[in-house]
Amino acid sequence: MTTALRRLRNYIDGEFRDAADGRTTEVVNPATGEAYAAAPLSGAADVDAAMAAAEAAFPAWRDLIPAERQKVLLKIADRFEERAEELIAAESENCGKPVALVRSEEIPPMVDQIRFFAGAARMLEGRSAGEYMAGFTSIIRREPVGVCAQVAPWNYPMMMAVWKFAPALAAGNTVVIKPSDTTPASTVLIADIIGSVLDELGHSRGVFNVICGDRETGRLMVEHKIPAMASITGSVRAGMQVAESASKDLKRVHLELGGKAPVVVFEDTDIPKAVEDISVAGYFNAGQDCTAATRVLVHESIHDEFVAALAKAASETKTGAVDDEDVLYGPLNNANQLKQVKGFIERLPAHAKIEAGGEQVGDKGYFFAPTVVSGLKQDDEIVQHEVFGPVITVQSFSDEKQAVEWANGVEYALASSVWTKDHARAMRMSRSLDFGCVWINTHIPLVAEMPHGGFKKSGYGKDLSAYGFDDYTRIKHVMTSLDG
Template identity: 90%
Template sequence: MTTELRRLRNYIDGEFREAADGRTTEVVNPATGEAYAVAALSGPADVDAAMAAAQAAFPAWRDLVPAERQKVLLKIADAFEVRAEELIAAESENTGKPLALTRSEEIPPMVDQIRFFAGAARMLEGRSAGEYMEGMTSIIRREPIGVCAQVAPWNYPMMMATWKFAPALAAGNTVVLKPSDTTPASTLLMAEIIGGVLEELGHPKGVFNVLCGDRETGRLMVEHSVPAMASITGSVRAGIQVAASASKDVKRVHLELGGKAPVVVFEDADIAKAVEDISVAGFFNAGQDCTAATRVLVHESIHDEFVTALAKAAADTKTGQPDDEDVLYGPLNNANQLQQVSGFIERLPSHAKVEAGGHRVGEKGYFFAPTVVSGLQQDDEIIQHEVFGPVITVQSFSDEEQAVGYANGVEYALASSVWTKDHARAMRMSKRLDFGCVWINTHIPLVAEMPHGGFKQSGYGKDLSAYGFEDYTRIKHVMTSLG
């Protein structure tokens, strides 16, 4: 007897709708490896409908005073708190994440970030008006961009959706958001909640829309004539494709792409503290985090001691089912990702040594053991390319100069950390490390007030902070004659 799968539908103009042509795709729970739903597979007609709804809603939403948009966002944040357990359940089904950690580590920052952007809506600052030409006064207007096409990833479906819609709506834009085809459930629940708030407060239904679909759906969104901005969090390959597609009609682009964060541990570091924090920051969310502490560079004088301690920490780290409160992380998100992570280990060069893990866990779901690999060289594949799994690599360095060279010697430039008791060294390293974020004696904390974004192939534009908010605005010069 076959159980009928739940149906996940697009959210367009305040309504849940099947794909116009009826196409669907299966959605799999990565903790079981079994399908639990079918989601709409959106095509051109669905993209047209969502863009039309967002475009129609834009003038009224744009013209609201910031205080009114703030009210909406604050009410959304409150509603997310009230329905937190529903969101947690949907996110765990999406991703296999531990319920307890999703409750403690994702809901509170999401709510806080929405409230931050609610306040930011009322704090748009610009240069003061003035006379820069005789008889003329110049002023600066900061305005919303228009309709934003946004694509969120599968590693943090709720969190990354929040990073996108909150600043966009706060600035006065309207949104068409596509979650990953593997993780649509929690985003659609968010749409239901947001839509309810918009309706309750009497605002246009098309302010926030969600399209389910695959890469082709995302391409159709980015290439559509309506959006003025395309924003994506995803792989470097996806970012390059989005930038190329958006260039055809000169859309603004916001890209948060891959990472390969160096974690530079000097000989004077507190080894026990560093190992404890780095293991959590490397294995959390199964290492499926662009800022994960997965590329450790250790001074040669403490290398062996550090590796031994890190391997023990890995052996003590547990992965398992979402309802197990003792686990640090759940499964990899999908079968392809499991294959990718396994492939990196299978292709390790002969000089590499697997100190811990290096294998799949169980036959059900996509679980992978906490893994530590040592003996690596700078040009090895696993050093140069993003694994996006619970795998921490370790290299040794001889001095500060070599540490900087190894750290910067990749194409990614999102995040990094330095571990030392020497303040001057920490300041030198923070200047020389070519990454959008440098943590000192910690790794991975984020706050709404500070920007998150990288350089090089990690993309451009900022999430969070006033800088992230400003990315969703445009600047207009207005000059008036005093005569």
């Protein structure tokens, strides 16, 4: 490891620490393909220390009245705003994301989401107390689950960290969170922000801990005896491994595992408007979004016109440097992801046609051109499996029944959209589509008040909303005799 690399550290019990055995891993800026930092490659001793710190901090944090936890979260949100430029710089370097888009599309919603959960802390709900057996009163207590082991992904390192720690802390849990080994920088900065707030307000800094490392580190976290809950946003394979590991001691599990969102476009759609919105929703963040609009199903009567318009939009979509305000997206996150996206294109069947893109851009970094592929069949690999890149596929359907069958005919079930001016059709489709979210004449907007989460191999549990908050609580029945 060269001395020129910036040194990142774990954050355990209020202290920044190297890995106990001194191991590190290089962190690469995907816009350049060059290493810029060294992060701890944490092992069992580091995980033990972080879990012990979170366990020790839990009783006092759990026993705070909700208003006190709310104060902490509101202060964290304020500090995110105050240190926004630091967060933007860290995330841009982490991911190669355009600076202007991190500033406009990530900081405001993250701050809003933290403030939402600050309010949710004071809105714990349960059924009213009552007598369901003569001489006894029953009440419901909603309590935190305990220490939460959380693993965040590399596509939105900052925002996904917020989605995990904000509801967990609001509900009274303590946290050990691991960022992806390719994107630890912004999470380490978040630790500095949260730690300073906890310190200022007189709370144990062991409430929030960050462990850097790889898949083995994550496995050690999930299999550790202290956490009561494991939460991961990641691949289906990773989610299945977490569920298997957590089952050994029956930990609660919260999984958000990717998607293959169908975009069903009917013949009465406003084609220019739909193409504009769908291309943005498909290419934003280089398509590295589990809700991305990457699988278009278009009615056969407008197929050719729609494909031509979509290919034109792709050719006008720009990827490039982080300081270029005209780009829609930056690079793919890492060399392996670039290889994966290239592989899908290289393995396209003979009947597929690349209408736009299909190649790497530039001679450094992991940039890939906005791509449109048509002529595809339902059982093609690129239709059935998540590409997680700036690639939009197009299929042609004949009627509503076939559209529903093909839309639902994948193993993922996270998000979907329907494009039509027919209200009754939109309502039928929203009922028939087997996905956790159905957008109508739009695709990808999210709000803190509404849940995000899927079915099937997209996992279970909800992020955001009161439903996401409830996932970090447990329910206790208390019954008392009225005889004294």
